Amino acid sequence: MTPGLRLRTAREGRGLTLERVARATRVNTRVLEAIEQDDVRAIPPRPYGRGIVRAYAAEVGLDSDAAVAEFFAQFAPVPEPVRPAPPAAPRPVRFRPAIDRRWATVMIVVIIAVAAATVVIAVGRRVLERRSEPPAVATTGVSAPTPAATVGTAAPSATPAPPPSSGVIVVLEATRPAWVAASVDGRRALYRTLKAGEREQLKGTDAVRVRVGDAGAVRWQVNGRPPQAMGRSGEVRTAIVTPSTAGSTN
Known part of the structure; x- marks a missing residue:
């Protein structure tokens, strides 16, 4: 059984x-x-x-x-990520100077190779995180035709549009006890059960990632937009908000 x-x-x-x-x-x-x-x-x-x-x-x-x-x-534990082992310290050798120089060269090559592998792994992980984020929907504005200026009268210059706001601010509010895990810019910021009526504010520059155990029990507000439920009651949901997708989050 x-x-x-x-x-x-x-x-x-x-x-x-x-x-x-x-x-x-x-x-x-x-x-x-x-x-x-x-x-x-x-x-x-x-x-x-x-x-x-x-x-x-x-x-x-x-x-x-x-x-x-x-x-x-009955469930196998999640394996820990494999990390490159640090280079072993060279053991002291008592050889002739020519052999000592050769060992020094080998150690320099090994250290450079390990450092390069570490950089490649870090860059690859960053690329995978970028790909996992929802693509931003680009909106192309169509400019209206400029009327011909009359002789002796300069046409008014168009006022440049203000640059989009940077950063992400997510406010979470639990309507009943609900488990929430959140990270800001890749670092864990929240991992516990929110009580009914409890609020948490998360501020990030690149991305805010939120995972809830009961989406219907959590209301969220993104960059000042009207608050709304994250999903249906009992639904386990994960959401990633970036500056480019904050305006279209639902």
């Missing part, structure tokens, strides 16, 4: 419906169904996901710690 099926059996044995467990734990029924089907893809990341399984197990009368350990043990 799988961990999810064990939770479902315990729930049905107590005569509880998913809706009743959802009200007691404040967890969406879709997430509870995913737990019973051992589908970790629909469960928010840890530690929020562990808290959901723990609350479900306690509600149906099972050992919370054992249920959490058994449920997540």
